[in-house]
Amino acid sequence: MHITNIISQYFGKFAKTEFPAFIQKFINKIYVKSLKLDMSEFRNEKFYKSLNDLFTRELAIAREINKDEKVFISPTDSLITQCGQVDGDLALQIKGMEYSFEELLTYNCADNFSKLVDGEYMNFYLSPKDYHRYHAPSDFEIKRLLHVPGKLYPVNLKYLNKQIDLFAENERVILECTHEDKIFYMVFVGALNVGQMVFDFEPRVETNTKIRDIQIYEYEDMKIKKGDCLGYFKMGSTVVMFWEKDFVQLEELTGQSVKYGQSICKKLN
Template sequence: MHITNLISQYFGKVAKFEFPSFIQRVINGAYVKFLGLNMSEFRNPKFYKSLNDLFTRELAIPRQIDKDEKTFISPTDSLVTQCGKLEEDLLLQIKGMEYSLEEMLTYDCADNFEKVNNGDYMNFYLSPKDYHRYHASIDFEVRKLIHVPGKLYPVNLKYLNKQIDLFVENERVILECFHQEKLFYMVFVGALNVGEMEFTFEPRVETNKDLKQAKVYEYLEPKKIKKGECLGCFHMGSTVVMVWEKDFVQLEELMGQSVKYGQRVAYIK
């Protein structure tokens, strides 16, 4: 097991520990103040029983989302660190740092490589202060889920600029999704500290464990997901990469901008 995975496991144990309530209130309050969390949509920090409980907090006030059937919404509260068109199967983790989509998706997606070549992509980076749950960008069907074990390098801007093939090296969960027979992928990339990802529709996925090879879940009856539905959560910050097949969508101009879950990020051509 890589050192980043071990660090994350130990940090996870601390983050999940429930201290006596008066101590936990102090810890939560300090965390909120230190990172400058906006808690206006959430419960008071004193109600969270552990730091991990605070990390993975649910919205207490329902978010208004773009309900247009022809739009994709942001799956997360995050920073768009890169977006644009693939060049064949190449995309950017950050400016000047290319990697192969085929390597990230693995050969368990090989049947669809031609569809996504020259398609569009967008990277969503969640910082430790962001809302850590992820949601469906549009109505879709999940036909395959691939859990790829790997390292847990940080995914902040510093590491994106220096760690080659970070999204290929790190542990990730890949959803193969279809909207009216048009293909797109959602790739959830693990990161340092805790390193866990949960999926509400697939409880068999357990990340940051001693998994030796990829696990593939194929659904003869596709999992039907509604726009805005909560798909699960990151335990600490991480990244979602969305990739659409060629000529499917037009991306909004969001490079370098912060986006909110529910905000339009692309529309169907």
């Protein structure tokens, strides 16, 4: 087991511990203050019984989402570290640092690689202060989920600039999705101190464990509605999306912060 996995497991144990109420309130207050969390859409920090509860907090106020059927919305509150057209099979984790979607998605998705060549991609970085739940960017059907064990390097801007193939090295969960007759992928990338990635529709997925082999789950008629909560990170991390060629037109969002629910691209047809 890599040292990043061990560190993350220990942090995970601390984060899920429910300390006596007066201690937990103090921990929560320090966390909110030090990271300057905006809690205006959430319950007061004193109500969360552990750091995990605070990290994975639900919205207390329903958020407006773009309901246009042609629009894909951001699945997360995050920073767009890079987006654009895939160059063959290469995308950027950040300017000057390429990675291959073939390595990221693994050979198990090889049947669809030709569709993704010269398609579109977008990288969403969630910092520790962000809302950590992820939502459906459109109406779609999940065909498969792949859990790929790996390391847990940090995914902040510093590491994106120095760690080659970071996304493909880290543990990740891949959703293979279809929208009408088109395909897209959502890749949820683990990171240092992300004790777990949770998927509400698939309780069999357990990340950051001793599992070493790729786990594959296939579905029939697993339909998801735009805005549905898919699950959550237990700390900040990254989501990567790939769309097949000639499917969508991206908005130019590199370097910008986005909120779950806002438009990130539109279908071409």
